[in-house]
Amino acid sequence: MDKKIYLDHAATTKISDDVLESMMPYLKERFGNPSSIYDMGADNNSALQNARQQIANVLSCAPESIFFTSGGTESDNWAVKGSAELQKSRGRHIITSRLEHHAILHTCEYLEEKGYEVTYLDVDELGIVKLDQLERALRPDTILVSVMSANNEIGTLQPIRQIGRMLKGHPAFFHTDAVQAFGQIPIYPEEWGIDLLSASSHKFHGPKGCGFLYVKKNLALPSFLHGGRQESGRRAGTENVAAIVGMGKAAELAGKNMNRNLHHIVGLRDHMIHRIEKEIPYTHLNGSRNHRLPGNVNISFLDTDGETLVLMMDIEGVCCSSGSACTSGQASPSHVLESIGLEPEISKGALRFTLGSDTTREEIDYTVDHLKDIVKSVRSMAKE
Ligand SMILES: *Cc1c(COP(=O)(O)O)cnc(C)c1O
Secondary structure, three states, rough: OOOEEEEEOOOOOOOOOOHHHHHHHHHHHOOOOOOOOOHHHHHEEEEEEEEHHHHHHHOOOOOHHHEEOOOHOOOOOOOHHHHHHHHHOOOEEEEEOOOOOOOHHHHHHHHHOOOOEEEEEEEEOOOEEEEEHHHHHOHEEEEEEEEOEEOOOOEEEEEHHHHHHHHHOOOOOOHHHHOOOOOOOOOOOOHHHOOOOEEHHHOOOOOOOOOOEOOOOOOOOOOOOOOHHHHHHHOOOOOOHHHHHHHHHHHHHHHHHHHHHHHHHHHHHHHHHHHHHHHOOEEEEEEOOOOEEEEEEEEEOOOOOHHEEEEEEOOOOOEEEEEEEEEEEEEEHHHHHOOOOOHHHHOOOOEEEEOOOOHHHHHHHHHHHHHHHHHHHHHHHHOO
8 A cells, every 4th residue: 555544643643735835925025014004014913803703613712812832832832821820819729630631731730849739530431531520629629620522542522511510610721732632522611611621723734733722702821922012912033824824714614614523434434433342353442432533432452562563554655653651661551551450461452543635535434444453463462
């Protein structure tokens, strides 16, 4: 197979042709600085406002609530550190979950070193946070609850609306890392009681190094970067105009095609899970069967090793990822697979396929056909 089959959309996605086309003028003739007052600058400023509106349309929110950043990691850092700084006189307690992305977990650990106290919510065996534990963990000095909308490894969707409802009478801010969810499933921060929301352009077919943070109206989140007056004085630095224009276009397309894509991708996902479970013995689906991102298939193959499977699938032209991170030569299960209580024998053989809107049924069938043979040969090698 000459063509690559790309089934790693949770890691990053391809810029779509329309997105690239929308960006090109801003990399060429329309290179002006949006802060300049002559035409070429002002035009670029209106391009930024257009992108802000395109994103706001997907979230059904005010465009003034959208602040451009360098990506999901910056948005997560800004939301957590900014919330901590803004409310430091009110409290120093933060609640998050065990299966957050490292952009949240490592930021929380940093704040712990600075004297903040962090409660890490447990998740059940499907990866869903325990709402009763959240309710018990809330205190008068809790300043922030940060729970992701959808997990990047096992695809589990969190009960974001219920959390928003629970926090209604509480002064703590509610942040959600929606990097995996934005553009794939509907999210309405204003209606759902979400104060802060992170997203990243390259996870929804926009360019890398660009993202945004939704900040609820009247929430005076302090600046993360200090300098010029860009982004209403909240995020200094000359804007990455071309990337922001591309992100706006990608958001518009994701919003416009959301229902169609969702239907298509869920169909392929369920077809893939069904075939694997029927045709390959000794498997275990990780995460929830129903509360799951449209394109996520995370399955363990017992008596195999995820990294070996990834390398062997790569030889067949299929890009996917494993559930473990190789640290100092020793593969250890990811914190997400650990958080759902998987035995090491099960997490060791975890593979993640994440499907996209241009994934085809032929690609899925090709992948499962080869996966069958590869799992069989890895298992027989293990016996020798
Ligand atoms: C990819 C990802 C991030 C980081 O986003 P970048 O734009 O790559 O910095 C944060 N959270 C989740 C859930 C992600 O999947």
